[in-house]
Amino acid sequence: MNKNNPGEINLETFSCPIPFAHNEKIMLGHGSGGKMTHDLINRLFLYYFNNSSKEITTNDASVLSTTALRFAMCTDCHVVSPIFFPGGDLGRLAVCGTVNDLAMVGAKPLYLTAGFILEEGLNVSVLEKVVQSMQNAAIEAGIKIVAGDTKVVQKGKADQIFITTTGYGEIPDDVHISGDNAQPGDVVIISGSMGDHGIAVLTARGELGLEADIVSDVAPLHDLVANMLSMTKNIHVLRDPTRGGLATSLNEIAIQSKVGIILHEEKIPVKPAVRATCDLLGFNPLYIANEGKVIVIAPSEVSELLLSVMRAHPYGKDAEIIGDVLEEPKERVLSRNPIGSTQVLDMLSGEILPRIC
Amino acid sequence: MNKNNPGEINLETFSCPIPFAHNEKIMLGHGSGGKMTHDLINRLFLYYFNNSSKEITTNDASVLSTTALRFAMCTDCHVVSPIFFPGGDLGRLAVCGTVNDLAMVGAKPLYLTAGFILEEGLNVSVLEKVVQSMQNAAIEAGIKIVAGDTKVVQKGKADQIFITTTGYGEIPDDVHISGDNAQPGDVVIISGSMGDHGIAVLTARGELGLEADIVSDVAPLHDLVANMLSMTKNIHVLRDPTRGGLATSLNEIAIQSKVGIILHEEKIPVKPAVRATCDLLGFNPLYIANEGKVIVIAPSEVSELLLSVMRAHPYGKDAEIIGDVLEEPKERVLSRNPIGSTQVLDMLSGEILPRIC
Numbered sequence: 001m002n003k004n005n006p007g008e009i010n011l012e013t014f015s016c017p018i019p020f021a022h023n024e025k026i027m028l029g030h031g032s033g034g035k036m037t038h039d040l041i042n043r044l045f046l047y048y049f050n051n052s053s054k055e056i057t058t059n060d061a062s063v064l065s066t067t068a069l070r071f072a073m074c075t076d077c078h079v080v081s082p083i084f085f086p087g088g089d090l091g092r093l094a095v096c097g098t099v100n101d102l103a104m105v106g107a108k109p110l111y112l113t114a115g116f117i118l119e120e121g122l123n124v125s126v127l128e129k130v131v132q133s134m135q136n137a138a139i140e141a142g143i144k145i146v147a148g149d150t151k152v153v154q155k156g157k158a159d160q161i162f163i164t165t166t167g168y169g170e171i172p173d174d175v176h177i178s179g180d181n182a183q184p185g186d187v188v189i190i191s192g193s194m195g196d197h198g199i200a201v202l203t204a205r206g207e208l209g210l211e212a213d214i215v216s217d218v219a220p221l222h223d224l225v226a227n228m229l230s231m232t233k234n235i236h237v238l239r240d241p242t243r244g245g246l247a248t249s250l251n252e253i254a255i256q257s258k259v260g261i262i263l264h265e266e267k268i269p270v271k272p273a274v275r276a277t278c279d280l281l282g283f284n285p286l287y288i289a290n291e292g293k294v295i296v297i298a299p300s301e302v303s304e305l306l307l308s309v310m311r312a313h314p315y316g317k318d319a320e321i322i323g324d325v326l327e328e329p330k331e332r333v334l335s336r337n338p339i340g341s342t343q344v345l346d347m348l349s350g351e352i353l354p355r356i357c
Numbered sequence: 358m359n360k361n362n363p364g365e366i367n368l369e370t371f372s373c374p375i376p377f378a379h380n381e382k383i384m385l386g387h388g389s390g391g392k393m394t395h396d397l398i399n400r401l402f403l404y405y406f407n408n409s410s411k412e413i414t415t416n417d418a419s420v421l422s423t424t425a426l427r428f429a430m431c432t433d434c435h436v437v438s439p440i441f442f443p444g445g446d447l448g449r450l451a452v453c454g455t456v457n458d459l460a461m462v463g464a465k466p467l468y469l470t471a472g473f474i475l476e477e478g479l480n481v482s483v484l485e486k487v488v489q490s491m492q493n494a495a496i497e498a499g500i501k502i503v504a505g506d507t508k509v510v511q512k513g514k515a516d517q518i519f520i521t522t523t524g525y526g527e528i529p530d531d532v533h534i535s536g537d538n539a540q541p542g543d544v545v546i547i548s549g550s551m552g553d554h555g556i557a558v559l560t561a562r563g564e565l566g567l568e569a570d571i572v573s574d575v576a577p578l579h580d581l582v583a584n585m586l587s588m589t590k591n592i593h594v595l596r597d598p599t600r601g602g603l604a605t606s607l608n609e610i611a612i613q614s615k616v617g618i619i620l621h622e623e624k625i626p627v628k629p630a631v632r633a634t635c636d637l638l639g640f641n642p643l644y645i646a647n648e649g650k651v652i653v654i655a656p657s658e659v660s661e662l663l664l665s666v667m668r669a670h671p672y673g674k675d676a677e678i679i680g681d682v683l684e685e686p687k688e689r690v691l692s693r694n695p696i697g698s699t700q701v702l703d704m705l706s707g708e709i710l711p712r713i714c
Contacts, residue, residue, distance in 0.1 A: 027708070028708040028711045029706075029707045029708040031600075031708070031711065032600060032601060032705055032707065032708035032709075032711075033599065033600025033601035033605055033646070033705065034600070034601045034605050034644075034704050034705025034706060034707070034708070035703075035704045035705065035706050035707075036706075036707065036708075037600070037601075038609075038704065058536060058609060058613060059461070059462060059535055059536050059613075060431055060457070060458035060459075060461035060462065060596060060597065061429040061430060061431035061458045061459050061461060061462045061464065061524070061526070062429065062430050062431065063427055063428075063429050063462055063464075063528060063535075064427065064428055064429070064430060065426060065427055065428075066423065066425065066426065066427070066428060067426065068423065069422060069423065069424065070420055070421065070422055070423075071420075071421055071422075071423060072418040072419065072420055072421070073418060073419050073421060073468060073470055073503055073504050073523075073525060074417055074418035074419065074470070074504050075470035075471065075472045075504050075505060075506050075521070075523055076472065076506045077472040077473065077474050077506050077507070077508040077521065078508075079474060079508045079510050100417070101417035101418045102417075102418050104416070104417035104418060105416060105417065105418045105420055107418065107420075111430060113430055113431065113432035113523050114432065115432045115433065115434040115472070115521035115523075116434065117434050117436060117474070117519055117521075146430055147430050147431050147432050147523075148432060149432050149433045149434050149521075150434070151434040151435075151436045151519075151712075151714075152711070153436050153516060153519075153711075153712060154711065154712075156513070157515070157516040158514065158515055158516070158519075159510060159514040159515070162474055162508075162510075162515075162519065164432070164434065164472035164474075164506075164521035164523075166430075166432055166470050166472075166504075166521075166523035167418070168430060168525070169418070171420060178416055178420075179415060179416050239417060240417065242390065243388075243389060243390025243391070243394070244389060244390035244391045244394070248390055248391050252395075252415060256415060256416075287391075289390070346392075347391050347392045347395065348389055348390065348391025348392065349386075349391060349392050349393075350386045350389065350391070350392075350393065351384070351385040351386040351388070351389035351391070351393075352389075354385045354388065354389075354509070354510075354511065355508075355510060355511075357508075
């Protein structure tokens with residue numbers, strides 16, 4: 001076991017160097033700022049998040065170095081229920097969600113902060129699994145967890161664990177990616193199948209009696225994006241279609257860029273089990289959350305190049321060109337089916353799957 | 358009313374340009390990522406947090422510029438109950454807590470992100486007051502709110518509003534402040550009275566039938582710290598004694614710096630009403646949270662200079678030299694009373710006042 005490489009830790013057998021007792025619970029004192037807080041920080045958070053360059057300290061803030069001229073910041077709260085689901089868990093989601101938001105402006109993810117709101121009575125072993133998973137995801141994403149905070153609220157005033165992560169990433173000089181950059185004539189590419197995450201979390205709840213073999217796609221997309229940018233900087237928009245799904249994300253882009261977008265329905269990858277579950281429940285998979293997929297909008301002359309780079313990456317192997325950016329109808333997303341009929345795809349109204357991320 | 362200067366907004370009468378209906382409630386759909394989320398973002402968050410330089414966008418991450426070589430990052434979750442208390446509220450606390458953590462390493466606070474976890478059924482007007490208060494505090498602190506996220510959980514799965522803020526600040530080249538820098542021979546200065554925040558929140562709960570006239574000290578300390586650093590860079594440690602109070606913060610510093618600290622008990626400012634309430638409840642004010650005070654540890658030759666700079670600032674007017682750093686006993690904090698008897702001041706054990714910040 002190597003302290004500097006917790007990525008190799010076996011989640012089933014590993015425990016902290018001074019292990020917490022079996023069934024030890026989080027108490028209000030763990031959020032007091034006193035001895036119990038320091039104990040939790042030292043035995044759990046610092047142990048897992050420590051990294052060789054010692055950015056994480058017990059000071060009020062971490063001091064970091066940079067030579068970049070432009071950087072990105074983003075933040076995401078994570079309240080997914082249940083905490084563990086096929087293909088991922090709250091910890092992996094909390095890291096990947098923020099890493100992906102950085103990647104969506106072309107930033108190289110470097111530093112992450114993590115704020116934990118814990119419910120009194122939570123099993124420390126549950127927190128430990130989530131923290132281990134965060135560290136594993138951080139290693140995969142090449143991001144360092146540099147600062148954190150923990151608060152504990154009374155039993156019944158939160159639901160187990162909420163994690164808010166904030167990311168810092170540096171942007172190369174010649175990268176200019178933004179939701180308002182889509183141009184008529186651009187094509188729309190998606191990196192893989194739609195709806196896997198939302199349906200995986202939904203089936204993990206067990207409320208519907210469904211037993212579909214659906215796994216969340218939660219994954220860090222920084223490497224896929226870096227590969228694309230290494231081939232061409234001529235990318236106008238990147239966005240990960242999380243809450244609200246592909247349809248909502250494309251509406252956001254259409255509004256920001258004041259363009260129309262038309263999708264070729266039959267080109268959009270949806271796994272059969274996801275489609276079957278959606279059909280059963282009356283959901284449209286284009287409104288279901290993804291956590292490891294990226295929408296790419298780029299000039300048509302680079303589309304085949306981007307498609308080949310994406311398909312060569314494990315997180316982009318099912319990439320497809322799925323649509324076009326048009327001058328009109330402005331701020332609208334249309335979907336055309338194989339027999340040529342066209343419908344408007346609006347933003348998500350209301351809420352179909354709460355607490356999916 | 359000036360959209361670019363929400364600092365002038367009257368909290369009692371102001372409402373959004375497209376006001377929310379009286380008694381309108383937060384629904385799960387406000388966290389869906391779809392239309393209702395965009396409505397909340399546009400009418401509430403973007404309206405209040407928008408700033409002239411447009412750092413806040415509807416992209417996944419905000420793109421920011423820098424020429425600094427060193428910066429600081431920190432994060433804090435805020436779960437205070439009640440949300441509104443004498444002298445402040447959750448919003449002011451969420452900004453000041455993070456601004457102060459940046460100031461404690463000598464950083465100039467520049468950018469803030471804010472993650473909101475909302476309970477279904479929350480009155481939008483409560484959220485609006487908190488958001489206005491955040492913006493007012495951000496203006497006072499000279500920090501820009503550049504990115505945010507909102508999640509909504511079912512009624513009973515959170516307690517109204519939790520806010521996690523993350524700060525970014527730049528550190529001047531010649532500033533090196535850290536909890537492990539305290540040196541034997543240094544003096545310990547405190548910027549003002551101890552325990553005001555914790556006791557103000559406690560009495561606001563109304564559970565104890567107390568009606569003490571105690572106001573929270575919650576305030577941004579960046580300007581006080583900047584004034585001190587403009588006079589001398591010869592400051593070894595800064596720390597704001599929040600959760601766990603002065604005693605716990607000094608223990609942290611004694612451990613980090615491997616020194617002893619002795620306090621002159623009669624020098625430590627405590628307001629009579631705070632002392633009376635503490636006496637009544639059996640609390641020691643040195644363990645009660647502050648949100649607008651700073652511990653300064655610096656060489657004795659600059660102590661009078663620092664004291665005069667601090668006393669000239671509204672947030673440091675009651676500053677006092679309260680102790681000395683010693684070679685021994687290492688990693689211990691002692692308190693000596695006027696008749697010369699000395700006791701060990703340990704870190705806070707357990708929890709005396711949950712959800713104070």
